[in-house]
Amino acid sequence: MFKIIEKKVLNNTVSLMEIEAPIIANKAKPGQFLILRVDKDGERIPLTIADYNKENGTVTIIFQIVGSTTKQLNCLNENDYINDLVGPLGKASQLDNLNKVAVIGGGVGCAIAYPIAKYLNSQNTVVHSIIGFRNKELVILKNEFEKISDKLILMSDDGSIGNKGLVTTALERLIKSGEKYDKVIAIGPLVMMKSVSELTKKHNIKTTISMNPIMIDGTGMCGGCRLTVGGKTKFACVDGPDFDGHLVNFDEAIYRSKMYKDFEKKSYEKTCNIFKGAN
Numbered sequence: 025m026f027k028i029i030e031k032k033v034l035n036n037t038v039s040l041m042e043i044e045a046p047i048i049a050n051k052a053k054p055g056q057f058l059i060l061r062v063d064k065d066g067e068r069i070p071l072t073i074a075d076y077n078k079e080n081g082t083v084t085i086i087f088q089i090v091g092s093t094t095k096q097l098n099c100l101n102e103n104d105y106i107n108d109l110v111g112p113l114g115k116a117s118q119l120d121n122l123n124k125v126a127v128i129g130g131g132v133g134c135a136i137a138y139p140i141a142k143y144l145n146s147q148n149t150v151v152h153s154i155i156g157f158r159n160k161e162l163v164i165l166k167n168e169f170e171k172i173s174d175k176l177i178l179m180s181d182d183g184s185i186g187n188k189g190l191v192t193t194a195l196e197r198l199i200k201s202g203e204k205y206d207k208v209i210a211i212g213p214l215v216m217m218k219s220v221s222e223l224t225k226k227h228n229i230k231t232t233i234s235m236n237p238i239m240i241d242g243t244g245m246c247g248g249c250r251l252t253v254g255g256k257t258k259f260a261c262v263d264g265p266d267f268d269g270h271l272v273n274f275d276e277a278i279y280r281s282k283m284y285k286d287f288e289k290k291s292y293e294k295t296c297n298i299f300k301g302a303n
Contacts, residue, residue: 025105026060029082034164038132039098040074047110048073054119054139054264055234058083058111062100066107069087070236070261072136073112083111086135086164114265117232121142122206124150126198128191128220130212131157134165136234137211145172152178152203154194154276156212160185185221192219205229210269213280221269221288231269235260235277252276 028044048058055074066113075084088103089098100106118139125144129137134155144151153169156179162183169176177194178186187194193209208231210220217233224231233250244262251258251272 025107026109028100028102028104028106029080031102035084035162037133037162038086038164039089040083040084040086042077042084043109044081044109045083045108045109045199048109049076049078049081050161052076052083052112053116054143055117055136056112056114057236057265058085058109059115060085060097060106060110061094061108062096063107066096068108070113071115072236072265073139074135075139075142076168077094083109085089087131088132114261115263117143117209117266119149120147122147122149124152124205126195126203126205126208127221128195128208128210128212129155129165129169130191130210130216131152131162132164133212133216133234134169136236138165139166140209140211141169142172150174152198152205154179154191154198156180156191156194156216158186158299160183191216192217192223195220197221199223199227199229207232208235208269209220209233216276217269217272218274218278221272221274225270232250232266233269234265235271235272236265241276282303 027044028041028045032040034040043132052073057070059068059070061068066081069086071085074086087094089095118297127137127141139151141151151173152175153173154177155169157163158181179189179191180186208224208229210217211234221231249260251260253267254271
């Protein structure tokens with residue numbers, strides 16, 4: 025059992041939890057993830073480690089309420105307990121010996137991008153962060169990014185906050201203005217990461233993206249998180265979650281991500297009805 029030390033509501037659909045897990049916190053590195061079960065009969069879901077504090081023995085997760093399990097998770101509060109927490113899983117991001125990096129986060133993907141930008145900043149790497157959201161109501165971690173970025177550009181689809189447009193618009197402007205990046209790191213919706221990778225490929229800039237497909241065991245045994253990278257089958261849980269954005273077959277990944285949409289919707293609605301009945 026793992027105790028929830030702190031809970032924050034970041035917006036109407038995204039919450040943050042700091043959880044007591046000293047063994048995981050001691051070994052965690054940027055880019056890694058964990059798998060949790062809310063209760064003993066629950067679904068296993070992967071969530072990236074958004075932050076960790078070795079001294080306090082805690083890890084932080086930031087999650088979007090999109091399905092039945094995240095709905096259940098969000099019903100927990102401070103001093104409640106999560107049944108299972110396994111991690112850190114996956115390979116840590118390769119972030120050393122970089123002079124200047126553009127870190128791009130889309131929506132809740134900013135929760136994954138933030139610890140990477142934070143680590144780069146601690147290594148004296150020049151960090152240009154671009155974070156994008158549909159509108160101002162969905163913005164998360166803006167203040168946190170400001171503290172660890174040499175340059176921060178905020179984008180919104182509707183122009184309600186920051187600059188109107190996509191993250192790729194901001195990145196292209198920076199590249200055309202003469203900015204030279206050792207690497208671009210993009211994390212967010214598959215369509216966004218695909219667009220960033222297509223742009224950086226034109227400019228021959230190394231690009232890393234983070235894949236978070238369907239996972240079950242997190243050890244490479246089930247094969248549910250398989251991807252095609254450079255024409256070869258890879259497993260996000262053990263080979264990733266970071267991959268070369270220029271080699272990932274995004275069209276295949278996007279197609280597979282939609283396979284369980286109807287099932288997830290029905291499961292979410294069922295969970296909502298259960299909670300309504302309980303109230």
